Amino acid sequence: PLPALLVLALKELLEVSWLKLLPKGGVFLAGKDGATLELYAEHNLGPEITGLCRKVPFGRCLCGRAALQATTQYAGCIDDRHEVRFEGIQPHGHYNVPISMSGTVLGVLVVYLPHGHARNEDEVRFLESFADVLALLIAAKQREEDLRLAHGHLTAALADSDSLLRAVHQHTIFSQTTADGTITDVNSAFCRLSGYSREELVGAPHAIVNSGFHPPRFWDHFWQTIRAGTAWRGEICNRTRTGEVYWVDSIVMPFRNADGRIERFISIRHDITERKRAEEALARMARILEHSSNEIYVFD
Numbered sequence: 001p002l003p004a005l006l007v008l009a010l011k012e013l014l015e016v017s018w019l020k021l022l023p024k025g026g027v028f029l030a031g032k033d034g035a036t037l038e039l040y041a042e043h044n045l046g047p048e049i050t051g052l053c054r055k056v057p058f059g060r061c062l063c064g065r066a067a068l069q070a071t072t073q074y075a076g077c078i079d080d081r082h083e084v085r086f087e088g089i090q091p092h093g094h095y096n097v098p099i100s101m102s103g104t105v106l107g108v109l110v111v112y113l114p115h116g117h118a119r120n121e122d123e124v125r126f127l128e129s130f131a132d133v134l135a136l137l138i139a140a141k142q143r144e145e146d147l148r149l150a151h152g153h154l155t156a157a158l159a160d161s162d163s164l165l166r167a168v169h170q171h172t173i174f175s176q177t178t179a180d181g182t183i184t185d186v187n188s189a190f191c192r193l194s195g196y197s198r199e200e201l202v203g204a205p206h207a208i209v210n211s212g213f214h215p216p217r218f219w220d221h222f223w224q225t226i227r228a229g230t231a232w233r234g235e236i237c238n239r240t241r242t243g244e245v246y247w248v249d250s251i252v253m254p255f256r257n258a259d260g261r262i263e264r265f266i267s268i269r270h271d272i273t274e275r276k277r278a279e280e281a282l283a284r285m286a287r288i289l290e291h292s293s294n295e296i297y298v299f300d
Contacts (some may be wrong), residue, residue: 002141006041009094022112029107048086063108074119091115101135173269181206197239211239216225247276
């Protein structure tokens with residue numbers, strides 16, 4: 001994990017013999033707001049510092065100035081730039097080095113110096129190079145974490161998709177075709193309604209259940225809609241294997257592959273045959289009554 005790696009890096013840095021550093025330091029990372037540093041890893045910092053410096057706004061104290069100005073800050077003693085102080089604080093100095101990549105401050109490396117330690121340009125160059133290495137490490141781990149989260153979201157989405165597909169299979173009349181309309185999958189409800197077995201349907205054109213009821217312009221609009229990548233919904237009259245017609249309320253949804261091309265269509269249907277028959281019976285009765293020469297009375 002990134003915090004553990006940063007602690008290891010700090011320990012390695014503090015053990016470099018020619019650097020005259022006190023054996024303690026920390027690494028701050030920029031928060032998501034881009035205006036606050038958060039203490040992310042530390043070595044030998046006391047509870048006062050870890051408490052008071054848990055979050056540091058950009059521009060406050062030496063670490064905040066290093067982040068805001070994107071330049072290394074040096075102090076040989078506790079001066080007026082040390083805005084964070086507490087009773088019993090020991091005299092010391094600092095190098096506060098921004099950790100940057102591509103012009104963006106990712107965080108700040110802070111190391112402690114003995115009181116009165118003079119600024120040394122060799123030390124500064126070494127610490128800035130070390131901060132560049134930390135930037136690479138932080139960016140790599142953050143990308144790794146982003147990938148892990150993305151993989152988790154994708155896994156959850158796939159699980160949700162599988163659950164949804166199972167529910168669709170169980171509770172609707174389902175079929176799936178290739179982009180040219182060849183059936184690749186059907187559920188048992190589709191087989192029961194159409195009268196065809198799964199073996200007869202898979203690999204056959206979806207037109208196998210076409211009743212011939214709808215005019216060509218109906219199908220022209222249907223194919224134009226779904227091939228444009230838009231879902232289509234409407235009522236379709238189909239024919240069973242034995243020649244009986246039935247009606248379904250259909251939703252046909254196009255699905256694209258990674259290249260953006262439509263690779264398949266999924267259709268979800270509900271049997272509305274009885275409703276259509278009832279509507280036709282009512283319409284027929286209405287026509288009979290409308291054209292009847294007899295007087296008609298309706299009583300409560």
